[in-house]
Amino acid sequence: MFSSVVHDFWQETFSGDSILYADDQLQITSDPTLDGDEHGMILQPRAGKTLITLKPELARRLDIAGSGNWSLDLLRQRVVDIGCALYGADNLLYFPAADLAPLMQEPVPGEIRQLSQDDQGIFAEFCASATEEDLDAAYVELDHWLVFGAFEQGRLVCAGSMYAWMDSNLADFGMLTLPPFRGKGHGRRLVRAISQTALRLGFYPQYRCQLDNQASIATARAAGLQLYGTWDFIV
Template structure:
């Protein structure tokens, strides 16, 4: 494969909500200091990014210019962000990333932003999808903690590969 110019990335796990978990999510009243972030929230988002490690930012792939962005706050500080982007118009699948600043993990922020953004995606006609590398145990545990179910494993070929 290397000789052919094909690059494989590590396999990812794919997670989705089961039918029952989707129904539960859509009926849930999610509480907390949450909001949908917009471009005018650039200053607060930049402060959030500056508080995260480069590795966390790279792994999470949360961006303010994504299709949907939700944030969780603690004492008026943005501490957790989930963002989504649609795969393709005809697929109606929205891929999500999430990042919670290290000092605020384990307090429920991640669960709230992920469930909120997934509920929003469903309301817009999209199916939320969560992917993580199979060796990212924390991310796998997070997926299960927010109510997602493992769908399968996916091996990705780099778009930079030659034909």
């Protein structure tokens, strides 16, 4: 259903340097290259087994190799027991491979265009009209790799931006529509426009949102994105 770009990226990301545990439902690997605050990651694809990769130190603390059978629920409990925590899962959504060609043929609506540093004034006004909570959740920045905006009567009412995800050719996407302008299709049209440009530049769009963000999920689905799975990390 999805491009091999998506599947190959996640398989490589969770391949690690050694397999610590594997059964029909779950694979746990060790990855000493994990950096930052991420001590481990969990991928639950809609199709296929759950993949977990851990820093070697965390794998030893959890006693992965010596604890017999594992399940995702058991690992989550052990993580809490040793004083770590799960950050909180995100949905991962992508365009089905069969939908890419029609997407590339669509004209970009006239009210949507790419933004640049010349748009700092209107972008600042846009941000000032949004809540801090919405801005944090959307993570839309004018200095990201690719930024688009949707306008209504000359006002920027919806903005989205992309940046390269984990040094790959996936382009992670965030989007925010100001509350008074939601439900008008701005988000759906912007998602498709910015994704078309990313594909032309050799990047595959990736849409992430929290599991309980129903408005964001609805926008993604309206734009034609489908759920690949969920991704979480251990802090």
